[in-house]
Amino acid sequence: xxxxxxxxxxxxxxxxxxxxxxxxxxxxxxxxxxxxxxxxxxxxxxxxxxxxxxxxxxxxxxxxxxxxxxxxxxxxxxxxxxxxxxxxxxxxxxxxxxxxxxxxxxxxxxxxxxxxxxxxxxxxxxxxxxxxxxxxxxxxxxxxxxxxxxxxxxxxxxxxxxxxxxxxxxxxxxxxxxxxxxxxxxxxxxxxxxxxxxxxxxxxxxxxxxxxxxxxxxxxxxxxxxxxxxxxxxxxxxxxxxxxxxxx
Numbered sequence: 001x002x003x004x005x006x007x008x009x010x011x012x013x014x015x016x017x018x019x020x021x022x023x024x025x026x027x028x029x030x031x032x033x034x035x036x037x038x039x040x041x042x043x044x045x046x047x048x049x050x051x052x053x054x055x056x057x058x059x060x061x062x063x064x065x066x067x068x069x070x071x072x073x074x075x076x077x078x079x080x081x082x083x084x085x086x087x088x089x090x091x092x093x094x095x096x097x098x099x100x101x102x103x104x105x106x107x108x109x110x111x112x113x114x115x116x117x118x119x120x121x122x123x124x125x126x127x128x129x130x131x132x133x134x135x136x137x138x139x140x141x142x143x144x145x146x147x148x149x150x151x152x153x154x155x156x157x158x159x160x161x162x163x164x165x166x167x168x169x170x171x172x173x174x175x176x177x178x179x180x181x182x183x184x185x186x187x188x189x190x191x192x193x194x195x196x197x198x199x200x201x202x203x204x205x206x207x208x209x210x211x212x213x214x215x216x217x218x219x220x221x222x223x224x225x226x227x228x229x230x231x232x233x234x235x236x237x238x239x240x241x242x243x244x245x246x247x248x
Contacts, residue, residue, distance in 0.1 A: 001032060001033060001034045001035070001129070001130070001229070001230055001231060002033060002034065002035050002036075002129070002134075002158060002160070002187065002189055002208070002228070002229045003028035003031070003033035003035070003036040003037070003189075003226050003227060003228045003229070004036065004037050004038075004160075004189045004190060004191035004206045004207075004208065004219075004226070004227045005021070005024040005025065005028060005036050005037065005038045005039075005042075005191055005206075005224075005225075005226050006039075006191060006192060006193070006194040006204060006206040006219045006223070006224055006225040006226070006227070006243075007020060007021070007024060007038050007039055007042050007191070007193065007194060007224060008020070008193065008194050008195040008197075008223075008224055009039075009041075009042050009043070009044065009045035009046075009193070009197060010045065011044070011045040011047060011197070011198075012044060012045070012047075012054065014043055014044060014056065014060075014062050015062055017042065017043050017044065017045070018043065018062060018063060018065055018066060019065070020224075021038060021042065021043070021066060021077065021079055022065050022066065022069050023243070024036070024038075024224060024226055024243055025066070025069055025070075025073075025075060025077050026069060026073065027226050027241060027243065028075070028226045028228060028241075029069075029073035029074075029075045031226065031228045031230075031239060031241060032228065032230050033075060033226075033228055034074065034075060034076065034129050034130060035075070035076040035077075035078065035127070035129045035134060035160070036075060036076075036077055036078070036226070037078040037093075037136075037160045037161070037162050037189055037191045038077075038078060038079045038080055038162055038191055039080055039162045039163060039164060039191045039192055039193045040080045040091060040107075040138050040139045040162045040163050040164045041080040041081065041082060041091060041164070042079050042080040042081075042162065042191075042193075043056060043063075043079050043080060043081045043094070044056070044080075044081065044082060045197045045198060046164045046193070046197045046198040046200065047197070047198040047199075048113065048114065048116055048117045048198065049117070050082050050089065050117055050118075051089065051117070052084050052088070052089050054082050054089075055082050055083055055084035055089060056081040056082060056083065056094070057083075057084070058083070058094065058102050058103075058104055059102070063094070063096070063102075066079065066096045067096055067100055067102070069096075070096045070097060070098045070100075071098050071099075071100065073098075074098045075098065076095065076096065076097055076098070076127060076129060077095070077096040078093050078094070078095050078096075078105075078127070078136065078160065078162065079093065079094050079096070080092070080093055080094075080138070080162050081093075081094050082118075083104055083106065083121075085106075085119070085121065087119040087121075088118070088119035089117060089118050089119065090106045090107065090118060090119055090120070090121040091106065091107040091110075091114075091118050091121070091138055091139075092104045092105060092106045092107070092121065092138075093105045093106075093136050093138055093162055095127055095136075103124070104124065105123060105124035105127075105136045105138075106120075106121020106122060106123060106124065106138075107120065107121055107123075107138035107139065107140070107141060108120055108121060108122065108123045108138075108141055108144075108147065109140045109141050109143070109144050109147065110140060111139060111140040114140075123136075123141075124136065125154075126151065126154060126155070126156045129158070132157045132158050132187075133154070133155050133156045133157055133158070134156060134157075134158040134159075134160050135148070135150075135151025135152070135154070135156035135158065135159050135160070135186075136160055136161075136162075137151075137159060137160065137161040137162075138161065138162055138163070139161070139162070139163040139164055139165070141161070142161050142163065142173060142176055142177060142180075142190075143172075143173065143176060145176070145179075145180075148180040148183075148184060148186075149184070151184075151186075152184035152186060156184075156186060157185075157186055157187065157211075158186055158187045158188075158189065159177075159180055159181075159184070159186045159187070159188045159189070160188075160189040160191075161177070161188075161189065161190050161191070162191045163190060163191065163192050164192065164193055164197060164198070164200060164202060165190075165192050165202065165203050166200050166201055166202060166203055167201065167203045169203070170203040170205065174190070174205075174207065177190055177207075177209060178209055178213045178215070179213070181209035181210065181211060181212065181213045181214075182212055182213030185211040185212065186211055187208065187209070187210060187211055187229060187236070188208065188209040189207075189208050189227075189229070190206055190207050190208070191206050192204055192205065192206045192219075194206075194219070194222060194223045194224050194225065194243075195222065195223075203221060204219060204220060204221040204222055204223070205218050205219055205220070205221055206218070206219040206225065206227050207219070207227065208227055208229045208236075208238055210229075210236045216229055216236055216237075216238035217229070217238025217239060217240050218240070219240050220240075220242075223242060223243065224242070224243030225240055225241065225242050225243055226240070226241045226243065227239070227240050227241075228240075228241065
């Protein structure tokens with residue numbers, strides 16, 4: 001019932017990236033997902049050269065097909081975007097619901113160096129999916145244990161992170177996600193890029209950990225994929241469905 005989309009984004013091409021989101025989200029829905037999470041800044045690609053001119057408004061008409069997709073499949077879509085705020089440009093997750101409502105959740109902890117383009121935001125409440133509460137995280141949020149603890153404290157049973165993690169950061173960052181699954185007994189989702197973005201080489205390997213910390217399923221290092229976690233009523237089952245390979 002939950003999925004992560006390992007995506008590849010075209011720099012600055014929101015229309016093309018929306019189409020990619022629709023395709024991958026529909027793939028997740030066909031495998032039973034009720035929520036799918038995309039990587040950090042997935043609608044523009046990750047780039048420290050983004051400015052307020054690149055901001056995507058919560059009511060941007062270019063995103064309408066995500067509303068249509070969400071309604072058609074009864075799916076909640078969480079996509080990454082730069083969002084303008086009074087404090088400056090923020091890194092956000094935009095949430096598209098089946099009833100047409102949109103909302104935003106902002107990154108609370110910036111990665112060192114991101115302050116050249118972005119400002120930290122206030123976060124946001126968890127997202128309800130059937131009987132589950134999903135706490136959203138954006139990349140560097142996950143390296144602060146207090147962030148996952150705060151999600152658990154308000155009743156989140158799922159912790160879902162859209163990220164850009166490089167090879168050097170993959171081992172320590174995923175060790176933390178494993179820890180949160182074990183410590184807080186949450187399902188933990190991580191959506192990473194499937195190709196380089198913004199001058200960074202992503203490690204890919206988007207993944208899901210079940211409550212208790214066991215790695216349920218992991219995508220390959222390269223290419224688009226959807227990782228789906230479904231509860232049978234007895235246990236969690238994982239599946240990796242490949243999308244398209246990137247050009248080499």
